[in-house]
Amino acid sequence: MSQDSRVVTDGFDKPLSSDELVIFNRWWRAANYLSVGQIYLLTNPLLREPLKLEHTKPRLLGHWGTTPGINFIWLHLNRVIKQLDQNILLICGPGHGAPGILASTWMERTYSEYFPDITQDEAGIERLFRQFSFPGGVPSHAAATTPGSIHEGGELGYSLSHAYGAAFDNPGLVVACIIGDGEAETGPLATSWHSNKFLDPIRDGAVLPILHLNGYKIANPTVLARIPYSELEALLRGYGYDPVFVEGDEPDLMHQAMAAAMDKAFTLIRSVQAEARSSGTSKSRPVWPMIVLKSPKGWTGPKTVDGLRTEGYWRSHQVPVSELAKGDHLAILERWMRSYRPEELFDEDGRLHSDIRMLAPSDRKRMSASPYANGGLLRHPLRLPDFSGHALDVSSPGQTTGEATRILGTWLRDVMTANLDQANFRIWSPDENNSNRLNAVLDATNRAWDAERYDYDDHLASDGRVMEILSEHTCQGWLEGYLLTGRHGLFSCYEAFVRIVDSMVNQHAKWLKTSREVPWRQPVSSLNYLITSHVWRQDHNGFSHQDPGFLDHIATKKGEVSRIYLPPDANTLLCTADHCLRSCDTLNVIVAGKQPELQWLDMDAAIAHFSKGLGIWEWASNDKGEEPDAVIACAGDVPTLEALAAVKLLREHIPDVKLRVINIIDLMKLQLPEQHPHGLPNDIFDLLFTVDRPVIFAFHGYPSLIHRLVYKRTNAANFHVHGYQEEGTTTTPFDMTVLNELDRFHLVANIVRRIPRLTIRAAYVGEAVLDKLVEHKRYIHKYGEDMPEIRNWTWS
């Protein structure tokens, strides 16, 4: 198959009897036949009559190349499941191999149980074929609609981190993970091999990576298939694995080799676990097994089409023979399909022969019916201690300071403690847990770390529940795998760098949206982001750490799945976090600062404010139920501070100005109810924001996000939003707001300008404000920090 091909199979035991070999081949032929049928056939599913063009689909869609390998692996995993009574969850990285996944799932009868019209007979096979990649049918890749799957096909690179996430806290589970050699070129996959340094052999399950080298991507060879074996083996050993190689294309030899490789791998997994679990401590990180399967792309498919190399080449990637009306193409297809001898595999009714069927495990042991792949079935709600015990004492608004995330950390410590025995909660961050001031959590658990440990290390343990690796991709992947198998988590991240996972968030949002439409999918815990070390307090890091666009990204997702919260202080953050950890099937983004900031609401007020999502802050307003001169809206901790400072300044300059202050926690309240389930009805919105008064809005993110959320509101044209303008550098905290015109002085200047009856006075106020800005700049350039009147400002 390749110029340096070695039949690694020769060195192995031959665990299969000749009878087993026969039946293994029969299963595999059936799976391959059913896979090809899905790609090509509309009718005549068992080729009872000669194949005609009208039996085939007008549009040929699907990916054959990876499929026979998937079918092959599936079969051999079934052997292990039955022999060892092992629980196995399969993560299939090559998600476009859905023809194979669906074929195996049908052969295990699971598909007919989930979709009763896809029966176990010829009519069912015809429907199975027809629905594939067909309007109104199922997509050509694994999705939420695929039983047994927690892994969206499509974008590549996340299979192995999903697998580890699923294995955490599931000591009885082995997660088999097929990694395509194309996918293996992605960055997220390349670093996720190191997940083995974060897996505890006692508490966690095992992951069995199966690197499937079929040699080609869409139109190119793969890197890992084109380096010498010596390098590949060194690479995998360097990642900390003990690889078993299976290479070849002769089915009998390959079955023997794969069975032997599986035996070796599972023996090693069990002995590693037994040793660690009997001693009760994990002394040194074990070397886990993995399998490298090198088989031809499009294995068993047409060798050539139109005289061009097809099997074992990139031409097999999708549909190896298309344009069926052309030349001998239809004949090639028919010959290919008949090469599996369907008449030997299916009985007269189209049922799989019972000898083949018997290779499938039973009930929930079937990978296609694994409850781990429908995590909501296994999910226990998190035990959430009363957060009000952690309330910050706020006797009067805006006079005391607190570090919101540090206080959240003390509650999260208690959440951690309360759920230690049900082992279903972890906290993730890319080396930022303490930087984000969630330190208290480490009083209740440690950081997971199964690489080398020294005696002066700080809270590292193989059974830690704080997951820190400097890879946002891996954090996200682990967490997705953990949630989709029925557990709970929180991901804390610097705001600017959470954008690294934009694209993974997309995939998860799509999964959640689709899941909601699949009746047998049980709800899973929401994916909770704590976005902190946010843009407004990156003055010490500078421009490179500043981008609030994750909110814009989340806001493009479907209303059912997207939530954005901007609690202005510690007590509202506690309410928000409690709500998010209870919720299901959404993406929750919480933006909260970690620096000492003024606190506004006591716990009762915080609960009331959070439960409304937005509301008038009467203690800061002086419109007394009348129409105000202007509405001052704010969302986010720093914008709230600046907005209130502006209100106070204005009242000093112009005592008779009537201002209404509205704070927004739940950003999606700004949309209409038909745009988002949280949307505020128009009549209430108009009462709050008026229909014609200027609304000066101090916002945490890009101003355009507010404009796009409110564009359908009556008063939209009067919204004037101050927010992040892509201006910043290393400077002082207050200067960051000045650079972006979110500071109190710019707010005052704008408010005054927007109130018609104040236009004459506006010039004077404008002058005063300008003076202040000049004073500010002079001061910081001289002293390197903000003026005392800024640093020590309070509301009182």
Added chain:
Amino acid sequence: MSQDSRVVTDGFDKPLSSDELVIFNRWWRAANYLSVGQIYLLTNPLLREPLKLEHTKPRLLGHWGTTPGINFIWLHLNRVIKQLDQNILLICGPGHGAPGILASTWMERTYSEYFPDITQDEAGIERLFRQFSFPGGVPSHAAATTPGSIHEGGELGYSLSHAYGAAFDNPGLVVACIIGDGEAETGPLATSWHSNKFLDPIRDGAVLPILHLNGYKIANPTVLARIPYSELEALLRGYGYDPVFVEGDEPDLMHQAMAAAMDKAFTLIRSVQAEARSSGTSKSRPVWPMIVLKSPKGWTGPKTVDGLRTEGYWRSHQVPVSELAKGDHLAILERWMRSYRPEELFDEDGRLHSDIRMLAPSDRKRMSASPYANGGLLRHPLRLPDFSGHALDVSSPGQTTGEATRILGTWLRDVMTANLDQANFRIWSPDENNSNRLNAVLDATNRAWDAERYDYDDHLASDGRVMEILSEHTCQGWLEGYLLTGRHGLFSCYEAFVRIVDSMVNQHAKWLKTSREVPWRQPVSSLNYLITSHVWRQDHNGFSHQDPGFLDHIATKKGEVSRIYLPPDANTLLCTADHCLRSCDTLNVIVAGKQPELQWLDMDAAIAHFSKGLGIWEWASNDKGEEPDAVIACAGDVPTLEALAAVKLLREHIPDVKLRVINIIDLMKLQLPEQHPHGLPNDIFDLLFTVDRPVIFAFHGYPSLIHRLVYKRTNAANFHVHGYQEEGTTTTPFDMTVLNELDRFHLVANIVRRIPRLTIRAAYVGEAVLDKLVEHKRYIHKYGEDMPEIRNWTWS
């Protein structure tokens, strides 16, 4: 330094004489002293008087931990530069090590040449110190303001791909790349090691990775520092490198070891290059050298502070001793700084002693003054053949079809050919060049591939100029490195998956924005994205491949740097691509389909249309200079098709309806001139889009993007946008538009509803439209493809 520490230094030659050792230590002490001074001191820069609190900065910002290692490496690279007269460009992955970069740059006098007020004397040192992380000064990480740098500090993981990008087509250059061990945990870095399979030893320069294991991140150990040497070495050999290990903390031994390691590495680089270049062919991929430097974090800093381990621990990451008013902290700082004996390093005027200065290379050989780091200096404009020769013949709008990107490919082939001899143009894609139908380019060049090649391979060669690896991160990183060193490129990518690089785009946008404000930075070529295989033609892949949010992302960036083009057909695509390849210092996003689509404009019309950016299509309009009943706006190829089909339908149903059709290529025309340099003046906008007529807008992306671009326009409230609504699956092409209500029928229904004088007739038209949609659904569910009247629709 570590529990399994081995002094790898023992095994080496000792290339340095004892005199050299003395002077090497003097340079390194000076660099370290100047680094610490930047973090801490405002005045008393050379400690002429006892250190007092008032000499120090009120806010202590900066990263010490990585800095002494950077200074150490810099010094040893200088030795190589001088000894071999070698051109070296340094990429410093730990971007927060700016104190070291700036110190070395000052010591080489470059800093004073670029910033004349930072003089080579005590006053200059004081200004160097003061400006660091100080308002109005320079940021704490490498940035566009840093001479010698093309690598933004901040987000991590891109150093090695930048280094390879810089090395491509620069055969005389060695790019030294310091990789932090924190950064090494990121996915993008983990896969970028494989870049050596895409480097041609004949045509390209060399990359020397220097993995700097200082053991810790912010608060955790690093993975690569906590695996056994045997695994680390296997991993690096598996990546295809020959690693030289340098470990220890005793300066003299370390200088000898590092000098020996550098000698070994550069000897190998030169012999690899000599062999390949003398034979003239690259037979097999060479194994390139790399260096692993294991040294204590915060090397030479305080061993302990407050009794807590500091040197060689994560506590040295940023500011190892802070709160200087507390206890003995100020004394620790003074002792630390005096340990470098500044009085021996600087003369009375504060000039570096000449023996130290002489270690610096001269002129453009200095890494701090490398012209490669100011790529605009070296940039030759691309030779662009006349694109009109590739024009598609469009005798009448909307009657013939063409594949836009395939036609673009033929022009790109000619661009490739025209620039082969100046070797400054490459095309990137993640294994999608042919899928995106740029096949013709492979007539002029091959795909770069220096891994194993077989005789049946398709257009693979070590000197290919089409760069394909299945890693969007690596493609983007290579391209950034290539552009910033003065060359040209184009990145073609599936629309949904370009979001993988969202965060990298941020960094590059920040770099470009900042560069524009740095007078000595010469313009570099724009980063050009061809976004194809776009969401509207992912019907065969399904929901997982659908997300048009990259446009939203780009639109949040500064107007100076962001450009979005949606050419509706092949000829406009040619105009757009030509424009983008000529431009500098922007991010250009071109969205264009690859499928056969109707063509609208002949080349003259295309040029005229592109040069305006948007305009009325008079041949499709019937308002004849009067106020229309409605404006039909469209942006993007599929929306343009559906909009025109809707116009035709409407005219059939209601012949007297007056419609104005406006097509938008340059999306930023929609903004105001004060928001974006391309913004259309309000008066012209109002003339085109009217001030009160309904504007039904068929848009390629999320509708909210249009709303946020036009919210300041007079007629904003009358914009009704149809676009992507996060609905999709595997279905037919036309059904994708139906699912998202962008299809002609939904457009017609909405247009009619918005024209007051048509409201009575609207009910009838609505009925007709509904019938059509039912018919459509029935047809596709039966036949699996779109109705002939949809598939074969033309404008005529």
